[in-house]
Amino acid sequence: MSLTDLLYQIFGNQPWVDLIASLISIFTISTFLLLIVIFLIWLERKVIARMQDRIGPNRVGGRYGALQTVADVLKLLTKEQITPSGADYLIYNVAPILTVMAALLVWAVMPFAPGLIGVDLNVGIFYILSVSSVSVVTVLLAGWGSNNKYALLGGFRAVAQLVSYEVPMILALLVPIILARTMSTVGIIEAQSIPYLFMVPLAAVIFFISALAETGRTPFDLLEADSEIVAGFHIEYSGMKFGMFFLAEFIGTLFMSGLFAVVFMGGWNVPIINLILTFFGAQPVNFAEMGVLGTIIGLGVFFFKMFFVYMIFIWIRGTWPRVRVDQILNFNWKLLVPITLVMILVVAVLDKLIPPGTNELVRASLHLASNILIVFVTLEILRRNGRRRRMQAVQAGTELEEIETGAHDIAEAAHAH
Amino acid sequence: MIPLSWYLLVAAALFCIGLYGVFARRNAVAILMAIELMLNAVNINLVAFWRYVTPEESTGMAWAVFVLTVAAAEAAVGLALVISVYRNRDSVVADDLDLMKN
Amino acid sequence: MFEQILFVLLTIITLGSAIVVVTHRNLFHAALALMVSFAGVAGFYITLDAGFLAAAQLLVYIGAISILIIFAIMMTRRLMQATEQPFNSQRGLSIVGALASLVIMALVIAQYWPIAPNSEVPMASKTILEDAILQGSVAELGRSFVNVDAFVVPFELASVLLLAALVGAILVAWPKTEDQT
Numbered sequence: 184m185s186l187t188d189l190l191y192q193i194f195g196n197q198p199w200v201d202l203i204a205s206l207i208s209i210f211t212i213s214t215f216l217l218l219i220v221i222f223l224i225w226l227e228r229k230v231i232a233r234m235q236d237r238i239g240p241n242r243v244g245g246r247y248g249a250l251q252t253v254a255d256v257l258k259l260l261t262k263e264q265i266t267p268s269g270a271d272y273l274i275y276n277v278a279p280i281l282t283v284m285a286a287l288l289v290w291a292v293m294p295f296a297p298g299l300i301g302v303d304l305n306v307g308i309f310y311i312l313s314v315s316s317v318s319v320v321t322v323l324l325a326g327w328g329s330n331n332k333y334a335l336l337g338g339f340r341a342v343a344q345l346v347s348y349e350v351p352m353i354l355a356l357l358v359p360i361i362l363a364r365t366m367s368t369v370g371i372i373e374a375q376s377i378p379y380l381f382m383v384p385l386a387a388v389i390f391f392i393s394a395l396a397e398t399g400r401t402p403f404d405l406l407e408a409d410s411e412i413v414a415g416f417h418i419e420y421s422g423m424k425f426g427m428f429f430l431a432e433f434i435g436t437l438f439m440s441g442l443f444a445v446v447f448m449g450g451w452n453v454p455i456i457n458l459i460l461t462f463f464g465a466q467p468v469n470f471a472e473m474g475v476l477g478t479i480i481g482l483g484v485f486f487f488k489m490f491f492v493y494m495i496f497i498w499i500r501g502t503w504p505r506v507r508v509d510q511i512l513n514f515n516w517k518l519l520v521p522i523t524l525v526m527i528l529v530v531a532v533l534d535k536l537i538p539p540g541t542n543e544l545v546r547a548s549l550h551l552a553s554n555i556l557i558v559f560v561t562l563e564i565l566r567r568n569g570r571r572r573r574m575q576a577v578q579a580g581t582e583l584e585e586i587e588t589g590a591h592d593i594a595e596a597a598h599a600h
Numbered sequence: 601m602i603p604l605s606w607y608l609l610v611a612a613a614l615f616c617i618g619l620y621g622v623f624a625r626r627n628a629v630a631i632l633m634a635i636e637l638m639l640n641a642v643n644i645n646l647v648a649f650w651r652y653v654t655p656e657e658s659t660g661m662a663w664a665v666f667v668l669t670v671a672a673a674e675a676a677v678g679l680a681l682v683i684s685v686y687r688n689r690d691s692v693v694a695d696d697l698d699l700m701k702n
Numbered sequence: 703m704f705e706q707i708l709f710v711l712l713t714i715i716t717l718g719s720a721i722v723v724v725t726h727r728n729l730f731h732a733a734l735a736l737m738v739s740f741a742g743v744a745g746f747y748i749t750l751d752a753g754f755l756a757a758a759q760l761l762v763y764i765g766a767i768s769i770l771i772i773f774a775i776m777m778t779r780r781l782m783q784a785t786e787q788p789f790n791s792q793r794g795l796s797i798v799g800a801l802a803s804l805v806i807m808a809l810v811i812a813q814y815w816p817i818a819p820n821s822e823v824p825m826a827s828k829t830i831l832e833d834a835i836l837q838g839s840v841a842e843l844g845r846s847f848v849n850v851d852a853f854v855v856p857f858e859l860a861s862v863l864l865l866a867a868l869v870g871a872i873l874v875a876w877p878k879t880e881d882q883t
Contacts (some may be wrong), residue, residue, distance in 0.1 A: 601705060601706055602749075602827065603817060604815050607746070607750070609808060613804060614743075616800040616801070616803055616807070617711075619725070619799070620796050621724030623796035623799065624720065624790065624792055624793045625724065626788060626790045627774075627862040630788070631724075632774075633724075633733065636721060637724075640743045643759075647746075647747055650752075651751060652829075655751070655835070656835055656875055658839065658845075658852075660838070661752055661754070664851050665755065665758065668762055669762075669860045670863065672762050672767060672779055673862075673866075674867070675767045675863050675872050676767075676770060677719040677772040677870055677874070678866050679770050679773075683778060689731060694790070695790055701735060
């Protein structure tokens with residue numbers, strides 16, 4: 184029972200009904216997102232504060248500081264917008280707009296509930312990836328348009344990280360596409376009789392890590408490392424323009440957690456119920472056929488899963504330190520990309536070898552076994568590699584850390600002079 | 601109700617704008633940008649013909665994907681060459697790169 | 703009716719930003735206009751029911767090639783760049799040449815595929831595709847890439863070409879000595 188069907192019933196089958204339905208859904212999704220950021224910022228501040236053994240905002244709007252974000256938004260709106268001299272007018276002003284635009288555009292294919300989706304593209308996941316890559320260019324434009332060397336350097340670093348981590352994200356998202364035989368988000372939800380989190384956990388972990396890097400969250404937040412380069416590429420933005428970047432980051436994080444819930448955790452479906460019901464011989468329940476009640480239940484389940492993953496994002500931010508920029512790129516190109524490529528190969532070959540009629544549990548356990556095998560082999564290779572280099576360090580008479588960061592070579596070269 | 605010729609006209613216009621850019625611009629990077637416009641025009645042409653003539657087969661779309669791929673590879677190599685030339689000659693103006701002339 | 707309005711709008715966006723690309727003095731603004739033009743072309747692909755190609759266009763052109771072009775502009779600038787002329791001495795001749803080729807192409811097009819949008823002319827409107835074909839077009843494309851009778855050889859050659867371009871671009875742009883970075 185989607186919005187379009189409802190409007191068809193009211194207005195009849197005319198060509199502008201589609202347009203009205205699209206406009207209503209665009210309006211609803213955008214307004215919902217822009218308003219929920221208020222809740223998200225408050226949630227993050229409170230949760231991180233509790234993790235750091237303090238209280239967080241508790242003055243504005245009652246004992247729990249509920250209106251703190253509203254006060255922050257008012258502050259940002261009334262701040263003076265200082266444009267740096269020599270800044271390119273067009274590029275400086277277009278960059279924050281483009282960032283928010285790209286962050287909002289991806290929500291068109293997020294399936295909130297059965298029947299509640301912006302548009303069910305048959306290339307949904309591919310559309311998400313392409314619009315996410317548009318937001319990379321805006322970082323560069325922001326860094327350049329500020330007419331500031333340090334903003335430019337921050338922009339370069341940010342683009343290096345974002346472009347590098349797109350590769351494992353795309354490859355890790357390919358694994359559920361291979362398993363579900365479709366790129367449509369609704370199709371992936373319906374193909375998960377067992378959530379892909381339990382079927383290919385390695386793909387889920389790799390996607391989670393690259394989502395952390397793509398949205399610029401800790402531990403990969405050198406995009407805006409507050410203690411290092413003073414806000415990176417958006418140093419020169421003040422007032423609501425900075426608010427736009429801030430907004431885009433939170434909307435992007437919520438989207439990545441929603442995408443993880445959809446692609447790896449079963450979206451608005453609860454596959455466990457169907458498994459238990461078929462095990463006991465009863466009829467499986469399908470939310471898509473249950474009308475309005477099914478929509479409401481599906482919506483609740485989806486929101487629960489999305490916020491569950493979002494809390495994990497916040498948890499990681501409150502707990503882990505920041506990774507250094509060369510370590511980030513090393514980790515990506517030397518570990519994540521090879522392991523993801525091997526995983527895609529194994530999953531594709533295995534899925535082709537499994538005859539089409541087998542039980543879903545058998546298929547799931549075979550994929551799980553192959554993933555665990557890949558993880559074991561990788562850890563074994565890393566272990567032997569680390570042991571070999573530690574032996575080299577012991578023979579050279581220094582610590583391993585010095586050899587890794589090249590301090591040993593510098594010290595040797597200094598001694599030789 | 602859009603005839604095929606409209607798409608072909610748009611592609612032709614985009615191609616001619618790119619052609620003008622290749623001939624008339626001095627900066628090598630600007631010339632490469634105009635070449636990308638020409639490749640896009642070719643792609644629009646291909647996809648329009650595919651949609652209007654044989655939409656059930658995937659030949660046209662596959663060909664357009666290959667053109668996209670080759671354009672990406674060529675842009676990468678071309679820009680790397682431009683950067684390397686700038687490092688050696690300190691100029692990317694196409695008129696200044698005339699070492700092989702006469 | 704909506705289709706035609708949408709088409710005219712897309713045409714204005716694409717061709718307008720293309721003209722800005724080839725005429726603007728500031729290269730950075732030209733690169734921005736190039737991105738708008740790419741987005742307009744992606745819009746054309748969507749009206750032609752090639753959704754996969756539109757997303758690929760966004761991903762490859764705007765997400766990657768535009769960044770390359772902006773990096774190349776940044777790395778090849780000199781201080782006096784803004785006062786340089788954008789056009790060389792062939793400007794007048796090339797306007798004449800481009801307009802002439804546009805006129806010739808338009809005449810050829812109008813002869814074989816008439817321009818008026820009524821339904822008696824050949825190729826006047828798109829054939830209505832069934833939903834099944836539209837939904838399965840990406841899978842069909844994927845199958846044609848690995849089918850031995852179809853496009854597996856160009857597919858493999860394209861991947862070798864991309865590998866060669868990757869290695870070649872890195873080698874060409876590698877700084878030779880330390881003071882070249």
